[in-house]
Amino acid sequence: MRSVVWICILSLSVACSSKPVPKPGETPQTLPFLGEPSITTNEVNGVLKTDTIYPEIPYFSLISQLGDTITPKTVQDKIYVADFFFTTCPTICPVMKSEMLRVYEAFKNEPRIVFLSHSIDPEHDTVEVLKAYADRLQVDHQKWYFLTGSRDSIFNLAESYMVNADEDPAAPGGFIHSGAFLLIDKNKHIRGMYDGTVPDDVNRLIREIPVLLREK
Amino acid sequence: MKNKPWRLLLQLGIPLGIIGVVLYLQKKQPITQAYEGKKAYELHCANCHGQQGEGLKLLIPPLTDTNWLALPTLVCIIRYGIDKPIVVSGKSYQEAMPGNTLIENDQIAAVATYIWSTFHQKDTVFTLAQVNRALDTCNPDTLTTNELN
Numbered sequence: 001m002r003s004v005v006w007i008c009i010l011s012l013s014v015a016c017s018s019k020p021v022p023k024p025g026e027t028p029q030t031l032p033f034l035g036e037p038s039i040t041t042n043e044v045n046g047v048l049k050t051d052t053i054y055p056e057i058p059y060f061s062l063i064s065q066l067g068d069t070i071t072p073k074t075v076q077d078k079i080y081v082a083d084f085f086f087t088t089c090p091t092i093c094p095v096m097k098s099e100m101l102r103v104y105e106a107f108k109n110e111p112r113i114v115f116l117s118h119s120i121d122p123e124h125d126t127v128e129v130l131k132a133y134a135d136r137l138q139v140d141h142q143k144w145y146f147l148t149g150s151r152d153s154i155f156n157l158a159e160s161y162m163v164n165a166d167e168d169p170a171a172p173g174g175f176i177h178s179g180a181f182l183l184i185d186k187n188k189h190i191r192g193m194y195d196g197t198v199p200d201d202v203n204r205l206i207r208e209i210p211v212l213l214r215e216k
Numbered sequence: 217m218k219n220k221p222w223r224l225l226l227q228l229g230i231p232l233g234i235i236g237v238v239l240y241l242q243k244k245q246p247i248t249q250a251y252e253g254k255k256a257y258e259l260h261c262a263n264c265h266g267q268q269g270e271g272l273k274l275l276i277p278p279l280t281d282t283n284w285l286a287l288p289t290l291v292c293i294i295r296y297g298i299d300k301p302i303v304v305s306g307k308s309y310q311e312a313m314p315g316n317t318l319i320e321n322d323q324i325a326a327v328a329t330y331i332w333s334t335f336h337q338k339d340t341v342f343t344l345a346q347v348n349r350a351l352d353t354c355n356p357d358t359l360t361t362n363e364l365n
Contacts, residue, residue: 090264098272136273136311
């Protein structure tokens with residue numbers, strides 16, 4: 001009888017201690033470059049030289065909620081966080097927006113970072129609709145840009161951000177898209193990808209932004 | 217002589233045990249419903265209205281205004297959504313709320329119970345019968361509360 005009691009106590013303590021305690025995760029000293037690099041090897045003066053070129057976000061020209069044209073020049077010398085959404089999205093977008101708000105609040109007074117939310121339903125999400133949306137989110141229109149434009153160019157742009165976005169009549173809202181947040185450096189390289197629907201992953205983004213800001 | 221006490225114990229103990237378990241399970245019933253309600257809330261509602269029912273700025277209303285939470289109104293909104301500007305706790309909201317086709321009526325009862333008990337500290341347990349009755353009289357086009365503008 002006593003041995004049964006001891007076995008119970010022992011197995012309980014083993015069960016309780018074997019629960020994995022999540023480690024907070026170390027913030028890296030520098031952020032990686034994401035995406036498939038193109039590696040070229042050339043012989044230069046008899047010496048083999050290898051060039052690794054990481055994907056850059058290509059040229060884009062979109063319209064913000066204030067009706068301003070936003071291109072890479074607008075965000076020159078800044079880092080930014082990008083995501084893809086649409087205003088009538090019933091599933092992941094509200095979570096993404098409230099998570100992005102947390103990042104926005106954390107860096108509200110940091111002029112070197114801005115936010116770019118691209119609408120994948122530009123037909124519905126016109127400048128007026130996006131302005132009303134941004135007003136309701138109560139954010140600074142020159143810091144968090146809500147972008148509309150040609151649908152093809154936005155869908156193509158999503159690809160270069162490694163984000164899936166597509167029309168899907170079967171999906172709630174009619175579009176399917178990933179909830180990823182992308183962190184982009186001053187040279188248009190992708191330095192981080194985070195799940196905007198997972199608070200812990202967004203915490204990671206909040207921790208890693210200062211690392212990127214420190215980069216020359 | 218040695219066996220008798222054990223037998224007596226079993227004869228008394230088992231029925232008492234069964235009665236105890238039944239009573240405990242009965243008492244647990246509202247608690248179980250609140251648990252089901254929490255799960256259903258997290259599945260169907262929290263992505264927009266937040267884990268604490270806080271809403272999202274002026275885009276999505278918080279679940280603080282009890283004028284919108286009276287059972288018949290609440291049930292209709294959960295099932296059919298709402299497609300007109302409304303005033304919640306003194307603030308105006310314009311975005312449409314989609315209806316929920318995937319939520320069962322008994323889950324609506326559980327969510328309603330959860331919303332009232334968690335966000336308004338009221339321990340009413342709503343029943344499937346009440347939800348069915350409310351849905352019968354729903355007319356999404358004329359959804360109204362005391363304060364509809």
